[in-house]
Amino acid sequence: MHGLIRPALDPNFQPMAVVYREYLKDVEKSGQAARLVVAIERSAGQISVWETKVFKDGHEDKRTIAVMDRVVKTLLWARGGFRIKISGHKGLYQHLKAAYAPDGARAFDEDFMANVYEKPFEVVYAENPDDIATAVEKSASVGRHLDGCRIGFDAGGSDRKVSAVIDGEAVYSEEVVWHPKVTADPKYHYEGILSAMKTAASHMPRVDAIGVSSAGVYIDNRIMVASLFLSVNKEDFAKHVKNMYIDIAKEIGDVPLEVANDGDVTALAGAMSLEDGNLLGIAMGTSEAGGYVDEHMNITGWLNELAFAPVDFNPEAMVDEWSGDYGCGVKYFSQDGVIKLAPAAGIALDEKASPAEKLKVVQGELEKGNRNAEKIFESIGTYFGYGVAYYSLFYDINHVLVMGRVTSGKGGSLLIKCAQEVLDKDFPELAKKITLHLPDEKSRRVGQSIAAASLPEIPKK
Numbered sequence: 001m002h003g004l005i006r007p008a009l010d011p012n013f014q015p016m017a018v019v020y021r022e023y024l025k026d027v028e029k030s031g032q033a034a035r036l037v038v039a040i041e042r043s044a045g046q047i048s049v050w051e052t053k054v055f056k057d058g059h060e061d062k063r064t065i066a067v068m069d070r071v072v073k074t075l076l077w078a079r080g081g082f083r084i085k086i087s088g089h090k091g092l093y094q095h096l097k098a099a100y101a102p103d104g105a106r107a108f109d110e111d112f113m114a115n116v117y118e119k120p121f122e123v124v125y126a127e128n129p130d131d132i133a134t135a136v137e138k139s140a141s142v143g144r145h146l147d148g149c150r151i152g153f154d155a156g157g158s159d160r161k162v163s164a165v166i167d168g169e170a171v172y173s174e175e176v177v178w179h180p181k182v183t184a185d186p187k188y189h190y191e192g193i194l195s196a197m198k199t200a201a202s203h204m205p206r207v208d209a210i211g212v213s214s215a216g217v218y219i220d221n222r223i224m225v226a227s228l229f230l231s232v233n234k235e236d237f238a239k240h241v242k243n244m245y246i247d248i249a250k251e252i253g254d255v256p257l258e259v260a261n262d263g264d265v266t267a268l269a270g271a272m273s274l275e276d277g278n279l280l281g282i283a284m285g286t287s288e289a290g291g292y293v294d295e296h297m298n299i300t301g302w303l304n305e306l307a308f309a310p311v312d313f314n315p316e317a318m319v320d321e322w323s324g325d326y327g328c329g330v331k332y333f334s335q336d337g338v339i340k341l342a343p344a345a346g347i348a349l350d351e352k353a354s355p356a357e358k359l360k361v362v363q364g365e366l367e368k369g370n371r372n373a374e375k376i377f378e379s380i381g382t383y384f385g386y387g388v389a390y391y392s393l394f395y396d397i398n399h400v401l402v403m404g405r406v407t408s409g410k411g412g413s414l415l416i417k418c419a420q421e422v423l424d425k426d427f428p429e430l431a432k433k434i435t436l437h438l439p440d441e442k443s444r445r446v447g448q449s450i451a452a453a454s455l456p457e458i459p460k461k
Helices: 016-030 063-079 090-099 107-117 186-201 234-241 244-252 262-274 335-341 355-367 371-391 410-426 428-433 448-453
Strands: 033-041 047-055 083-087 122-125 149-155 159-166 169-177 209-214 217-219 222-225 257-261 279-284 288-293 399-403 435-437
Touching (some): 016 033, 016 063, 016 371, 033 063, 063 090, 063 107, 083 090, 090 122, 107 217, 159 186, 186 234, 186 244, 209 244, 209 262, 209 448, 222 244, 244 257, 257 262, 262 279, 262 399, 279 371, 335 355, 335 371, 355 371, 410 428, 410 435
Parallel strands (some): 083 122, 149 209, 279 399, 399 435
Antiparallel strands (some): 033 047, 033 083, 149 159, 159 169, 217 222, 279 288
């Protein structure tokens, strides 16, 4: 890979952005190119479409299936859906059909998507690319509505925040410590959320709308997957959790409700502060969380679960224990990424310590001026520069807002510096277009719960 900037502590890193770029260059030079169309169908008949060129079916260059397997997986986790449609390469279709079977290499992905969208997962082939080349994306505006009396609720894993917002101004906010992830009784969650909303309501003359920001996957305001309910059994989840926000909103009043993933709401808050759209938010914490706001500063309804999207083509890359796949974002842009690189940096970590404690040890070394600790964050920055270049194949990006505990202290500025160097040297066109941001006072001006409050639109009477 000519001209590649290597992460200081991971010389075997093979960035997907470069692998795909080199593959495409060779395809275009060959005179043996075929049009490939990938369509991902999700809820309410929405379809995301992505096109590229690949070597014709049966071509002697065997990279097509290996490279496009990674690209299609990225598309699936970026957009979300229960059906992959392929046209233009039968061999790739057959590979994906086998991989996304219940006993295939992507069984985790198949099961996850089937549960989220409540439909059997399938991979289908279309003979004519034009038959699947039309996208159907929801254009409804979500967010940036600041009129009226609104409740904004932000459900975190260790605390819950609520704001009473009147015409865009928070007249009351509170933060309450709670323990949702370790509590099996959904009544605990219900009563905690209801109590927060009633408190906010008591500080306003009326409630016109309710907006909720929470980690997880939400469809039509229903909770499909959420770490807050980790300890709740399947039966109770289906019976008491899935419609929890809808049920609580009814107790507050028959008003518009909008529930969104916290990554999207963070991106929305950033876009509202910067007063510009096409913003990708990446939070590097326990895992990698993603969110996206389009050119109109609207949330798209895409999944944006980039923790499961591959960024490293190297088949020897670390495997994610949950999904069983290698080279995925969770092992690069999270505390796991820091812990993974510690041995190469010669920093010993206590095996019995929690991931958060291990991160603190490395950050402590960084504050002391340990050069090897610096190399960890420089390596993550190099990863991230190539990650942003790869994400730009699937998102129209003007801004990237980087946050999360991995980026606190000196680590964040080192990370941004090295990511910028990758864009400047290896992707100069992207460097001109994309600005990397760490949250500053301007970005923090619009709080998460206020951005959440702006999610629902109040119908005009």
